[in-house]
Amino acid sequence: MNAFFEKLERAVMANRSRLCIGLDPRMEKLPSPFRHATSPLFAFNKAIINATAPYACAYKPNLAFYIAHGLEGIAALKKTIKYIPPEIPIIADAKWGDIGSTAEVYASAIFEEFKCDAVTLNPLLGEDSVAPFLKYSRRGLYILCLTSNSGSANFQLPHDLYLRIAEKVSRWNRAGNCGLVVGATLPDYVKKIRTRVPDLPFLIPGIGAQGGELKKIIPAARDSKGGGFIISVSRGITECGEGENFADNVRKAAREFRDAINKGGGLFKSHIRRLAGTRK
Amino acid sequence: MNAFFEKLERAVMANRSRLCIGLDPRMEKLPSPFRHATSPLFAFNKAIINATAPYACAYKPNLAFYIAHGLEGIAALKKTIKYIPPEIPIIADAKWGDIGSTAEVYASAIFEEFKCDAVTLNPLLGEDSVAPFLKYSRRGLYILCLTSNSGSANFQLPHDLYLRIAEKVSRWNRAGNCGLVVGATLPDYVKKIRTRVPDLPFLIPGIGAQGGELKKIIPAARDSKGGGFIISVSRGITECGEGENFADNVRKAAREFRDAINKGGGLFKSHIRRLAGTRK
Numbered sequence: 001m002n003a004f005f006e007k008l009e010r011a012v013m014a015n016r017s018r019l020c021i022g023l024d025p026r027m028e029k030l031p032s033p034f035r036h037a038t039s040p041l042f043a044f045n046k047a048i049i050n051a052t053a054p055y056a057c058a059y060k061p062n063l064a065f066y067i068a069h070g071l072e073g074i075a076a077l078k079k080t081i082k083y084i085p086p087e088i089p090i091i092a093d094a095k096w097g098d099i100g101s102t103a104e105v106y107a108s109a110i111f112e113e114f115k116c117d118a119v120t121l122n123p124l125l126g127e128d129s130v131a132p133f134l135k136y137s138r139r140g141l142y143i144l145c146l147t148s149n150s151g152s153a154n155f156q157l158p159h160d161l162y163l164r165i166a167e168k169v170s171r172w173n174r175a176g177n178c179g180l181v182v183g184a185t186l187p188d189y190v191k192k193i194r195t196r197v198p199d200l201p202f203l204i205p206g207i208g209a210q211g212g213e214l215k216k217i218i219p220a221a222r223d224s225k226g227g228g229f230i231i232s233v234s235r236g237i238t239e240c241g242e243g244e245n246f247a248d249n250v251r252k253a254a255r256e257f258r259d260a261i262n263k264g265g266g267l268f269k270s271h272i273r274r275l276a277g278t279r280k
Numbered sequence: 281m282n283a284f285f286e287k288l289e290r291a292v293m294a295n296r297s298r299l300c301i302g303l304d305p306r307m308e309k310l311p312s313p314f315r316h317a318t319s320p321l322f323a324f325n326k327a328i329i330n331a332t333a334p335y336a337c338a339y340k341p342n343l344a345f346y347i348a349h350g351l352e353g354i355a356a357l358k359k360t361i362k363y364i365p366p367e368i369p370i371i372a373d374a375k376w377g378d379i380g381s382t383a384e385v386y387a388s389a390i391f392e393e394f395k396c397d398a399v400t401l402n403p404l405l406g407e408d409s410v411a412p413f414l415k416y417s418r419r420g421l422y423i424l425c426l427t428s429n430s431g432s433a434n435f436q437l438p439h440d441l442y443l444r445i446a447e448k449v450s451r452w453n454r455a456g457n458c459g460l461v462v463g464a465t466l467p468d469y470v471k472k473i474r475t476r477v478p479d480l481p482f483l484i485p486g487i488g489a490q491g492g493e494l495k496k497i498i499p500a501a502r503d504s505k506g507g508g509f510i511i512s513v514s515r516g517i518t519e520c521g522e523g524e525n526f527a528d529n530v531r532k533a534a535r536e537f538r539d540a541i542n543k544g545g546g547l548f549k550s551h552i553r554r555l556a557g558t559r560k
Contacts, residue, residue, distance in 0.1 A: 125431045126430070151405045161439075
């Protein structure tokens, strides 16, 4: 197991959690105390991290929400990355894909300038667009395979592109630093992916706001040891807090998601054994 | 014709140019006077713009080269955007693709925060990932169709994905704000794309450093009126200046690329008529 996936596994075990929390702050949705802070996005993220760190196995800031605010956004992202407890890995949700010489620049940006542990990538431009990231053998790459949105039907499903991506990534994975992004909204297809690539780790968005169901996606996604996946939730946790009880509501949502994932199966052997009889 | 493509056409006619200049500054390659400037990336871009503005129909900053330098990079990008003469359109080379709710944030970032005229997008996530950009009917969207790198053979060519992308974009193009990115390195495939979508404008990278040839790509790419494309050159212009003659070398390279594109056919009817007898 490479350094990133080891760090992730340690966080999974320490917090008994396969919950990855998306840090995607929307300025217009911030509760008013944060909107008036000096650095609103960072103040909000800080409160989310304080409330949820015991329940998260990873944090995943989507770069869109920071780039959208220019200099202020990038400053908030850097402060957020520094603030996340060092034992919890950070996955930069960038979905980048560019020609090799530009991909080199993006790889150094995410791993050296921003010091993230892992990144999401778009594979449409093929191997040379991923190669500069693959060279970082101690970091993690989650490559888009089957996304959770309706548009995945346009190009990913026809001619089984998603399966061809999964198989290609499995060949690119010589350093053991690759995983796949697979959407919680399409459990039947995720099952096919798991059959083709029994050992690749999955990052699974699409639960909550997007309508994916834990009890369908977990049996489809887990590997032969009952693990091999993390579930990402963003709005379902970060946008449920309001007023005085903000921190409590967010904390409760994170704890409940974590526990629901564990009950959905796949985290700990004791869980699996106990649940085996009651779950289809 | 929508507002962006009209602006582009005006710049094409004013400068008699289909040359789009990529502003992709590499810190380690900057001539030393710029490396020691207060804002090295902006100082370099400013010199490039001063030398080349009479020969460019558009500028195309690739965001990677700015994001890689964090706050300093984003500040340089904003200054560069402000510095570009207002009559020359700016295409943000972002290659973004994310689920609809995130794409909305990216669209407002590029068109409102950064005030660019157009953007490049990755279509792998399908229609809802492009929809928030499509709504900006006065801006331009160049969607990756067939890229100039070797990795295009992995997923874009098999099962004619590139042609299916071209046809889908042509259906998304209700506001007339869409174009395609097609690589200069694959003229035979570009010809097939042109046959399928006779009217979509092309943005063509891959000339120069990447090995594409003008005399092959222009006949393949031009539309029935001899236009409908712009050719992007980055390193071939921006990395040819050194020492005292920096500005002169860069200016000369831009002028030569512009003239070579015009001679390659497709810009002005007078040119086309004159060249028709001598070109295969």
